[in-house]
Amino acid sequence: MGLALDFARAVLPLVIMGGISVFVILRMKHKYEDGTLGKKKTKGAQNLLDSLIPFGMMIGIAVAVLLSIFSAISLLSAMTWGPGIGFLFGYFAYEIYSKEDESHS
Structure with a gap:
């Protein structure tokens, strides 16, 4: 029983984050x-839009590392959860920011 629980703790974050990654990639492909x-009128706004997903991943890893330092969460687990959650939040920010222009037109 202990071996199965250890295996689940190791594999479950990878499966969940893999599912999030596949979801975001398929939505962007669609x-x-x-x-x-999303298309913006100025080059600066377009660069910001294009960098939201990677920026979300960087914020996610930074928050995860800080959480692992100050709590009982292992660093290896934080390195899996942080960028995955940041990837999803970056995608949501991309969706919101790309629709912002349409509502003001």
């Missing part, structure tokens, strides 16, 4: 094929 990716 948007690309439909031609509905």
Whole structure:
């Protein structure tokens, strides 16, 4: 029983974060094929839009490392959860920011 629990603790975060990654990649692929990716008028705004997902991953890893330092969460587990959650939040920020222009037009 202990071996199965240890295995589940090691594999479950990878499976969940893999599912999140596949979801985001398939949604972005669908948007690309439909031609509905976010477009901004200025180059600076477009660069910000394009960097939201990687920036979300960097914020996620930073928060995860800080949490692992100050709590009982292991660093290895934090290194899995942090970028995965940041990837998802970066995608949501991308969606919100890409639709912001349409509502003001």
